[in-house]
Amino acid sequence: MDLIFLSVLIFMPTAGALVLAVLFNSKAVEPMRVFTVVVTAITFLMTLQLWMNFDPGVSGIQPEANGVSVEWIGTWNIHYRLGYDGISLPLVVLTSFISMLAALASWSINKLHKGYFVLFLLLETGMLGVFLALDFFLFYVFWEVMLLPMYFLIGVWGGPRREYAAIKFFLYTLAGSVLMLIAMLMFYFGSGGEFSILKLSAIGQGRVPGVQFDEFTQITAFILLFIGFAIKVPCFPFHTWLPDAHVEAPTPISMILAGVLLKMGGYGILRIAFPICPVGAQYGAYCLVAIGVISIIYGAFAALAQTDFKRMVAYSSVSHMGYVILGMAVWAVAQDGNIVVTSGRDYWLMGMNGAMFQMIAHGISSAGMFFMVGVIYDRVHHRDLNQFGGLFALMPLYSGLAAGIFFAGLGLPGLCGFIGEVFVVLSTWNFSPVLAIVAASGVILTAGYILWTLQRVYLGAEYKGPHADEITPMNAREATIGVTLLFMAIVLGVYPALMFDVMNGSMAELVDGMDAGLRAAQQSGASITMTPTP
């Protein structure tokens, strides 16, 4: 029953796509738009149902401890296995939420409508599948399923350099997938033929007698997986596909790209790389934290230098997603007798939760920021930051909402961005004071580039760019999207426990499991050395 519900949830958009492809006249643009919104809305309601059914008090995967599954390719022990916990559930809801808003923002698409909406819905299936899959092979399939529609959505409906951006996105992600594939095969053969993520995690954490991934496997696989996922996050230095993809992608696709797709990288690390390779995670922790910090600062500096509005927002994503990597990796260890164990477990747990929260918060604020760029782009057809100004007088509602959303990106308390950033930063000192200080300095740069952008776009005496007479106030549809996003930003900023209540239990399990994994690996001979780090 649960399996059917989850499958219906995942394939609801696909069914919608089929209906759209078969039954709709390709000239009936308005019905197709509305139909897509309705399908995404139904999907969203179904994920909310999932949220209601979720019991934070139950440990492990829900609705059943091993996920609900049916054999798919028995010869290779591949299962169609689905399930969710406190890590994936918020992302599932985020996916359907952002997809619904992006569908509502798709009115600006002005060619080949049918193809667009079909691909859009297929994309949503891919994304939901990634977050709900508990079989590594299935995960991989969904990962690829999501890739193709995205490629076409950027490559066909994008801006002038869309082909370059699409191919760059595709190749980068594909490179990541290949690394993931290698790691997957390493696990498969190392475990004696196992694809279940839960089983693999148990093996990696030393909970299965007789089978264990040795230190070398864990470290190698972790590095492969991390690079694969880091491309998706994206972290410095794998981030250059992101600005191009965003700049060329149409507004709703940018919203999905920033709001959901980037989270797959973070989710992959939390769902696969960390639990299966605790030794590798500890091995790479300092490097990860450093990459996170560099991404924060580098992204902020690069954002400061942009003149293209959308590029600026894209670099802010690089900066904000740096907090995700940073927060996950603050796994400090200390010598306890002759083994190395977690030190300051609660701080690491806080960092993990903060990273997770930052993913949700960024999903809302960055989708909002891209939407805000799209609204003005639809009117004046340019994005040059130096050719805006004075929009507050011309579009007061839009400017007010945009200011709110940008403040959320700035990390203003009371809005969602603050909680994620500050929780991550607070938990970092326990791991590395130096990197913590560097990360904290990001608050100055972030304020700098966001406020400077706000000033150039919304404030000032007059609008300085072309198409001044086409500037009209927001319409009801646009306002609905903006208000919804800002509302969520405020709710999460004021009452973050809404999210923490759901994810804290699963995070604690992950943290404790990885600690146990580290201990188990050492008991069976792995030598973890403590290198003093600043």
Next chain:
Amino acid sequence: MDSLGSELSKYLLLAWLLPLIGFAVEVLGGYWGNRQDKRAAYLAIACIGAGFLLSSFTFYRWGTETHWQAFAGSVSESGHASVADPSGSDGHEKPDAAHHPHKAAGTETTHGTPGHSETAGAHDDAAHHSPGPSYSGTFYTLATFGSLTLSIDYYIDSLTILMFCMVTLIATCIHIFAVGYMSDELTDEYVDHSAHTSDGHHVHRPGRFHRFFAFLSLFCFSMLGIVLAGNIFQVFVFWELVGISSFLLIGFYTERKSANVAANKAFIVNRVGDFGFIIGLMILWTYCGTFSFGDQDLNGHEQPGLFSMIRGSDGEITTVGDDVILKTVGHNGHWEAPHEGESNRTLPYFLLVIAGLGVFGGCVGKSAQFPLQTWLPDAMEGPTPVSALVHSATMVAAGVYLAARFYPVFTTEVLLTIAYIGCITLFIAATIAVVATDIKRVLAYSTISQLGYMMLAIGLGGWAAGLFHLITHAFFKSLMFLCSGSVIHGCHHEQEMTKMGGLRHKMPITAYTMLIGVIAISGLAIPGSAALIGFPIAFSGFHSKDAIVATALAYTSLNPIHFLLFLTPLVTAGITAFYMFRLWFYTFTGKPRDEHIYSHCHESPAVMCMPLVVLALFAAGCAFGGENGPLYHMIGNSEPLGVASGVEAGGAAGVALPSHHAIHEVHGTAGVVALLAAGLGTIVAFLLYCRPVVDPESIKRQFSGVHGFLVEKWQFDNLYDVAFVRPSHIVGRWCATFDKEVLDGILHSTARTAIWIGTIDRKFDETIVDGLVNVVGNVTRSVGMSLTVFQTGRIRQYVMFIAISVVALFALLFAFMPKA
């Protein structure tokens, strides 16, 4: 006592949230309402006014429930000055006095020598050794991670209640004033004479009356949030929120570039301070595991707050080697360091110093202290009521408030830094104020300077003196800002003093209420009145500045090497009197310098004058009784442990802090010299600007170098631009270029290499592989030709072929597939 705490918290919670509700309604209602509607203002006033009533009621409830213990000292002193109270009974009746060792009684008998001043000093000691009760609790939890909890708390003591009353009272006055001041926004077609479009016209826009009040309400909510906050993280939350309110209010005239730039500058410079703040938070969070001020009850498990953890019940920091032992053993508000052998939590001493400096960094930003003072003068771009409320009375004082609140965490090294920062700030700002000609800028620099005094006092161990000055300053400075607003309003938005003069004839109420403020800030008193009638006849500023100077003098006599910490504030007291009277003489006396402005100028309407009168009353009388008065006692009731008795020389800084007794001993001397300095400044101002015996212009010419340096604000803005702003942009461009040239360059050359390999591959394919394939192809082709017999065109036949093939393929598949 808990019941009283939760009762008080409910009142204050309501007072705190009302402005937020007001904000929400004003923003939404204003969007749909019309531009002539004044209801936004009425709602804002109602919210903040109700907040004041609630705060006052809280004060009343707090007072009656604690039997007005906080003021008991003043009663006994004024009534029976020489009666010593050996049992220290007023200490015993304090709700939590039992938890504190009774140094009080001991001190009293030791110092209880005859003589009015001595006894009073002893009483102060007695009153302050056991601080009044504080109530803390949690509104709701943000998140819990294992043993770590972040929540929205409250912490209520006499200082909280006092700040609530002060903020809401001043805010109410300023809200009412703003109804008049902002009335020209009540239009659909507002012409902004300071903003120009590219074709040279003034900007026309709809009025934004409601938006102004919405932002004011948001600010009030955030400010009260800081005051009510029960943990340092929560302070940080509202710290940022007042920052953004300030940003919105400074940039209220969004069409003016100068306003936008000033707003950005204010926020970003504050963020520099907040960077330090976060570092402090990280250290405390990592080592103490709590942010809470007060002790907390977590599911029945009692946990000490930050102050208890660091200072314990005896007010001392316990160190072993280079580590501070955190006092985590105990219960019921009585915390001690673990004994030897017990597991203990420690914090390296140098990190405690850094944490203190970091949090103080936040205060430096918010209170516009050196070296982050540059944003405040620019913030005067905001409407004048904003300058009065946000940028003089409340928000900028929040830095001082936090420094005071966080006093138990500061080590002597941090306190010395605070003292020197305050000292440098008060001097620099005062010198710039001397040459400023924009009426609001003079007041802005004066604000910075006075905030420097408060910081200095706190750094010197004059905890109550600093807060005393905070309260008095809030009243007289908001008064003066509103007066300047009244002048600006009357003179049709002219702010240059060089175009004013003689205005007291046109606007007498403004002029004389302003004079009260000027006398208050200058610290003038009637000489000899103290000797004649037992207490000095003076306005509030005299008492508070007197307290600071006395602290400085006592401090300097303990630490002679830091004599500048006394000399500078003393000299600056003279400068303060000089520039404030200069402002008053310039504006209100003499001949009109600009006839046009003078002839059009008028007194402001009653809605603006009434708040002036109310604030003038408070500016004159709020410090009634000086250090024996109710205000000072109310503050003293919250004084942290260990302040009253002073601190012996020690630590890396090697400074000693004066005890209350020591300060009191030099009080008379300090009062006289401070009054002398102020009088001197006043006389010089009088001679230069009112009855000119010396032409200020000639002095300006003679010291043109110094003058230019001061007008350029000591070159700070230019320095920061060169040192920080431009380099950031350059580094930003480097990063962008690095992306484009290096990272993408690598990518592109990889792609080119792949294509090149592909081309070679294609050549190979076309010549060699295809050559072979063509041979095969040709053969196939001839075979195919011969097979055309099968191509009959009959569907049934094709289907049969396909079926056979499929069966054959499956047979192969099953033959070769690995068996599971």
